[in-house]
Amino acid sequence: MSDHIPSERAWAATAIAELHREAARSADTHLLHMRFAGFPGIDFYFKDEAAHPTGSLKHRLARSLFLYALCNGRLREGQAVVDASSGSTAISEAWFARLLGLPFVAVMPACTAPAKIEAVLALGGRCELTEAGICTQARAREIADEGACFLDQFGLAERATDWRGNNNIAESIIEQLAREPHPQPAWIVCGAGTGGTSATIGRYLRYRGLPTRLCVAEPAGGSFAVGWRDRDPRAVASRATLVEGIGRPKAEPGFVFDVVDAVVEIEDVDSIAAMRLLESVLGRRYGGSSGTNLAACMHLAQAMQAHGETGSIITLLCDRGERYAETLFDDAWLAAHGIDPVRSQAQLSSRLLAT
Incomplete structure (x- = not known):
């Protein structure tokens, strides 16, 4: 039997090899560890997906x-x-x-x-x-x-993402936590744009038999939140959002509701306030969906605290904040859209840092 690749497939084979080489050259993204005075006994981890060569989880x-x-x-x-x-x-x-x-x-x-x-x-x-x-x-x-x-x-x-392994984001997180005090986190928090990330993480947690729960952080009224409540694949958003990439106007084909344990809805003003708070605690800017994730983490941490639970919460830093210099980080742009995050940021900061 010949091992010669048919001519019509030769370029595809070359292209696939190039993508494999790129993956090998790309180091995994950092998992940043933080402890906050407002939530003693709870470790926060931030998976810095903005560190990819193209600046985002995508x-x-x-x-x-x-x-x-x-x-x-x-x-x-x-x-x-x-x-x-x-x-x-x-x-x-x-x-x-x-x-x-x-x-x-x-x-x-x-x-x-x-x-x-x-x-x-x-x-x-x-x-x-x-x-x-x-x-x-x-x-x-x-x-x-x-x-x-x-x-x-x-x-x-x-369906394009290999949720069983192959260095998907869930596998990466769990491997990076192996030597941490809480190697099996209480929660992993992510947003839902295409639904691919939440589906991958939720499936992987079940595949590995892990007790970790998955939470989708969603702009208030977003279609994932609406659809998740009734497992409705035809759901549409009840409200629009200023946060790009998540809070889709309608349920997407990749939304797999049954692998998600909780959905936390976040108002845009709180997402933007939390986005700006991230800059003060981590030293660099991240986008609006990262702020949505942080606000949802704080909601979950408050619930854990109320029940006397300790453990860890993991979330994603989705993309670079510099992309939003003319929008979410611009006070005039926010004011034109009726958003003033100052009060919310002070409240979130006080809760997180116990100041």
């Missing part, structure tokens, strides 16, 4: 989506690649497209943070901005109908 997802497209025979040499994204996934996908020498188109809402748009352009991608009421996924499918490969993060995230 680096893992983008690699998985490219591998999934290649291994399913959907992506060919020289073919354009397209996806719908509010920014961070598009940046990561543009980076991988450049690595493989492929044209990339990001279909993004026009309200996307300007720094994210600039990052895609700097990586050689093209941005097509859609106004309110225009479905970005539908427009991406139209571009795919013209010959591009649709990576479809919202439709494929939960």
Whole structure:
């Protein structure tokens, strides 16, 4: 039997090998440990996904989506690649497209943070901005109908990620905790954009037989929160959010409600206040969804404290805060959207730091 790769698969094999080399070159992200005076006996850990080469948690997802497209025979040499994204996934996908020498188109809402748009352009991608009421996924499918490969993060995230292992984020967290005082955390907290991360973590915890519970941190009224209550795959959000990447307007195909143990809804003002609080305690800026995660962690820590429980809570630092310099970190922009986080930040700081 010949071991020669058929010519029509040769480029795909080369591309897959390049993605494997990239994964080997990328060190795992840090797990930052913090103790806070307001919650004695509870260890907080922050998985710094902003440390990836493309600056966000979506680096893992983008690699998985490219591998999934290649291994399913959907992506060919020289073919354009397209996806719908509010920014961070598009940046990561543009980076991988450049690595493989492929044209990339990001279909993004026009309200996307300007720094994210600039990052895609700097990586050689093209941005097509859609106004309110225009479905970005539908427009991406139209571009795919013209010959591009649709990576479809919202439709494929939960199946493209290997939740049993292969250094997925859940496996990474558990391995990094092995020598810590609480190697099996009480909670892991993440948001839900595509649903891929929550599905991966929830499945992995069950696969390993771990007692750790999974909480989704969701902007108030987001579709995951609405859908989780009734396990409704047709759920729609009751409110919009200023936090990009999570709080989806409708339930996505990758939302796996049954692997999630709790959902904590966070008001936008508290997400933004917690985002700014992260900068003061960690020394660098992270985005709004990281603030949502911190606020949910504090909610869970208060419940643990009330029940006399000790242990650890793990959450994700999802992307770099510099991407939001003109939006969530801009006081004038917040004021124009009716948000003043000063009081909430003081309250959260007092609770966390016991000041």
